[in-house]
Amino acid sequence: MKKLSxxxxxxxxxxxxxxxxxxxxxxxxxxEVTEEVTISAEEEVSYVLPSPLQIxxxxxxxxxxxxxxxxxxxxxxxxxxxxxxxxxxxxxxAADMAYAITNNQTQESINYLNALRQMxxxxxxxxVFNSVGVAERLEKNVGNEDSLTTIMADLQMEMDEYxxxxxxxxxxxxxxxxxWIESMYLALNANKNNNEKLTNRLSEQSVIVSNIIGAVKQAxxxxxxxxxxxxxxxxNNSFKAINETTGxxxxxxxxxxxxxxxxxxxxxxxx
Amino acid sequence: xxxxxxxxxxxxxxLSYSTSIAQETADDCDATSLKATLKPFLMPVYxxxxxxxxxFTYKTEKxxxxxxxxxxxxxxxxxxxxxxxxxxxxxxxxxxxxxKAGRNLLYSSKSKNAKEGLYSFEPEKSAPVYITYIIPETGxxxxxxxxxxxxxxxx
Numbered sequence: 001m002k003k004l005s006x007x008x009x010x011x012x013x014x015x016x017x018x019x020x021x022x023x024x025x026x027x028x029x030x031x032e033v034t035e036e037v038t039i040s041a042e043e044e045v046s047y048v049l050p051s052p053l054q055i056x057x058x059x060x061x062x063x064x065x066x067x068x069x070x071x072x073x074x075x076x077x078x079x080x081x082x083x084x085x086x087x088x089x090x091x092x093x094a095a096d097m098a099y100a101i102t103n104n105q106t107q108e109s110i111n112y113l114n115a116l117r118q119m120x121x122x123x124x125x126x127x128v129f130n131s132v133g134v135a136e137r138l139e140k141n142v143g144n145e146d147s148l149t150t151i152m153a154d155l156q157m158e159m160d161e162y163x164x165x166x167x168x169x170x171x172x173x174x175x176x177x178x179x180w181i182e183s184m185y186l187a188l189n190a191n192k193n194n195n196e197k198l199t200n201r202l203s204e205q206s207v208i209v210s211n212i213i214g215a216v217k218q219a220x221x222x223x224x225x226x227x228x229x230x231x232x233x234x235x236n237n238s239f240k241a242i243n244e245t246t247g248x249x250x251x252x253x254x255x256x257x258x259x260x261x262x263x264x265x266x267x268x269x270x271x
Numbered sequence: 272x273x274x275x276x277x278x279x280x281x282x283x284x285x286l287s288y289s290t291s292i293a294q295e296t297a298d299d300c301d302a303t304s305l306k307a308t309l310k311p312f313l314m315p316v317y318x319x320x321x322x323x324x325x326x327f328t329y330k331t332e333k334x335x336x337x338x339x340x341x342x343x344x345x346x347x348x349x350x351x352x353x354x355x356x357x358x359x360x361x362x363x364x365x366x367x368x369x370x371k372a373g374r375n376l377l378y379s380s381k382s383k384n385a386k387e388g389l390y391s392f393e394p395e396k397s398a399p400v401y402i403t404y405i406i407p408e409t410g411x412x413x414x415x416x417x418x419x420x421x422x423x424x425x426x
Contacts (some may be wrong), residue, residue, distance in 0.1 A: 048340045153318040
């Protein structure tokens with residue numbers, strides 16, 4: 001568990017910053033704050049991880065195309081019996097559903113929703129799907145990408161609430177780790193023409209790996225996530241070669257990352 | 272008789288006060304309703320992306336808690352906070368983690384005329400941010416609080 005120890009006595013000067021408040025009227029074009037803050041504490045750092053939908057959307061906007069047959073087969077849903085594998089593959093299917101939704105593949109979205117529903121029964125999250133009425137809403141909004149995105153965002157919110165209410169918010173980091181690995185796998189394997197924008201987005205993911213590792217380590221109280229952590233650290237090592245000046249992976253480095261991520265992902269979907 | 276009545280009244284008042292404190296603590300950390308209050312502030316530009324609930328117990332000394340939030344370049348985000356169940360808390364958003372040199376303050380809840388503990392911040396430049404909560408010291412040790420953070424993303 002990562003601990004942060006800091007003792008800070010600082011004089012903060014803030015200028016030329018625009019602030020907004022919820023009222024919408026509290027806008028200050030320039031604010032100078034001179035403040036003395038003393039903190040003496042050893043506190044835990046927590047991590048907010050993005051939704052799988054955001055990651056897939058970033059790749060989609062950078063040019064990720066839909067390639068059929070890349071996603072995890074729905075039939076594999078019955079192969080996952082171990083709890084950790086179930087959570088990771090729930091995340092993998094969530095990324096596959098996001099991939100289908102952002103590419104307007106409504107039938108595929110519904111198929112993956114069914115796979116997710118089956119997985120949710122295994123990890124005791126069935127109520128999440130019933131409460132949002134996802135299936136009905138998906139069917140009513142066939143072909144409407146914006147509505148499908150809204151439905152998936154609602155589903156994410158319900159899932160986060162469910163995990164929080166049941167004291168299982170750490171499960172969310174394991175699910176996201178699976179979703180992130182699948183999103184990387186899809187982007188790396190569908191990036192046939194070495195699209196520059198997509199390569200930039202893939203390179204940018206280096207900033208998030210350590211957050212995922214940190215969050216999964218916090219969830220690893222029983223040591224059952226050691227394997228997942230090792231996988232994420234292997235991926236993290238692939239990012240360490242990034243040129244610090246450009247911040248972008250070279251073609252060879254992308255190929256190396258693709259090999260690493262593909263191998264890890266293919267092992268994960270075996271269960 | 273009068274004395275007994277007076278004693279009973281005092282006892283009832285104490286009981287009622289303790290119950291209301293306990294209820295307040297439990298009710299105030301109802302993360303679902305705290306989150307629900309924030310959702311309308313996402314509309315119509317942003318959609319829900321992720322969230323974080325920070326629960327804490329007030330102590331006799333100040334406490335600091337930090338949350339790392341990855342924001343990706345050229346994307347639009349809205350950071351929403353519901354601190355209505357965390358009296359006295361201060362919220363700061365920085366561009367670097369605590370203890371790192373050159374850490375700049377991007378947002379502070381101080382001096383904001385927040386409505387009922389609700390705060391909102393839309394960064395102009397998207398890069399990872401570090402939220403710091405400063406929880407004030409208190410004489411009422413053992414009372415609990417919580418802050419809900421919600422991230423909106425423009426698809």
